[in-house]
Amino acid sequence: MTGKENENMLKIENLHVRVAGKEILKGLSLEVKAGEVHAIMGPNGAGKSTLGNVLAGREGYEVTQGSVVYGDKNLLELEPEERAAEGVFLAFQYPVEIPGVNNTYFLRAALNAQRKHRGEAELDSMQFLKRVREKLAVLHLKDELLHRAVNEGFSGGEKKRNEIFQMALLEPKLAILDETDSGLDIDALKMVADGVNAMRSPERAFLVVTHYQRLLDYIVPDVVHVLADGRIVESGDAGLAHKLEEHGYAWVAGRQAPAEAVAGGV
């Protein structure tokens, strides 16, 4: 295990992605090491959500160029469920309501499918519930949510906390948070941040996608990237997020590619 924290967990090179015939990512490159928290910031329409979706394996995202290596695997060749079992987790910007599928049943099916894929023993319902209760407490979620259908009738905040609860339960190696802070009040934001911070470890990496700097006051990133027009245009330490807050995204676009910014705006 020695030196593991210095290995690349995720290496994205020159990634081009088309959605519905339109190129959204235009040569994105990014390296994430185990133990690191990377924030991806950027204006609306820059491709932030596309990045999360393409890493999780959503259909309709066509990779036309570039590569994504996760550990020693070509991530793009894996089915979404294989990516999950290999430790990739996407916290959805818009968690999906699934009427008729019980939350507990869903979570246990998910956890055991992943364990089975990894050759680990499946958890029985007692072991499973014990683990669930521990994680619920961290997110201040009520037991009652377990008995409902997946996300059905959950408030916006409950849905987002439920995503982080699932992350805590599934213990991924690479967690991608897609605008988990959007629509959250300050208390819910803190709960989400507590949930993430509790899970920070040398073996785990986070990709925190956000539009605002606010979440990064609570989840302090190691690296901040600015994504604009399908590429990373600037990277820096946590201080970069504050500069962005002060100057807006136009400032970065202007620094990186003045001619384009003048021509196309942001």
Added chain:
Amino acid sequence: MSAPLLEEFGRGDAREREESWRYSKTALRALAQQDYAVADARAALPDTLLEQFDWAATRGRRVVVVNGVFSEAHSDISGVGASVTVGESAGNAYSIRIDGDIERPMHVVYANVPSAQSSRWQANVEVTVVSGRARVIEQFIGAQGESVLGSLRRRYDLADATQLDLVSLCELPESVAMYRLVEARVGAKARLHTTHVLLGGRLQRLDFQVDLAGSEARLESRGVFALRGRDHADTQLDVRHLARDTACDVVWRGVADARARGIFRGAITVAQGADGSDAKLSNKNLLLSSSAEIDTQPALEIYADEVKAAHGATVGQIDERALFYLRSRGIPLAVARRMMVTAFCAEALAGIGDADLRELLAQRVQAVLPAE
């Protein structure tokens, strides 16, 4: 060409029959083109069929009908108690009379057993609930082989203030076709709760007509069809509100994969004078393949005053967003699809009080999709 079978199968005049068979005309014609021998009532039941119905929970309360004929050898009604009388008359006609509560369900099995050539059978069954509350589980099964065409007419007569819970599972192999006509009459303050599950079959047709004949009579009809391969299932439900303050609540779900064909027509008529009636119908359908087809047709005719009526019917596809959500958590595609199908049909099975039975039906329904 299909005229003889069309005359035999269905209700109403020639035009009504023609209309009600419009989506299944070709399938019926194919059946009519075959020659049939009379099905062998003494045919031995293959072990695969015996296993399907030999439930420990219903031993001693089981009636087995093989190719339309009551089977002494396989039936055992030693445990039904004094409140149930099973009678038999000539010409494959039977009656079941229920007088007084029966705590545990009667299990009535209709087995289709093939002969060396195409064969067919017919039977008539009358169930009368004179008093109390009764539970009946019907099961239609069949063995693969030469084609069998079964035809069963039943009457359910619910006296005033009685209650019948009927669960009907019809799971047929592709060589078996069945026509079922169910006519029910529900008396004042009586309640009929039915759950129909239709699986498989070259052609299965269910004509289900319910007369809410006494005031405050009530029908809750639940149903699911789950079809694959070239299965073809056609349900025609007719509910007639004939008295004041009657109510019906219809919830049906349909799922079709591969080249299967499903039809659901739900017609509710509120007759003149049936004031204060309440009619609800919901029919939702899920297409799992681009070659599958489902036709749904809700119909409401109201001739009374102060009636509450609501109906809705949809045909859609599996929610890809939900499917991706499940997969993104590590659930394999085949399992995720089965979960979605189970969830889709859950509302129609929720009314079954017996959890084991509910689970059995849910499992049979989700088996419409391959496991891996």
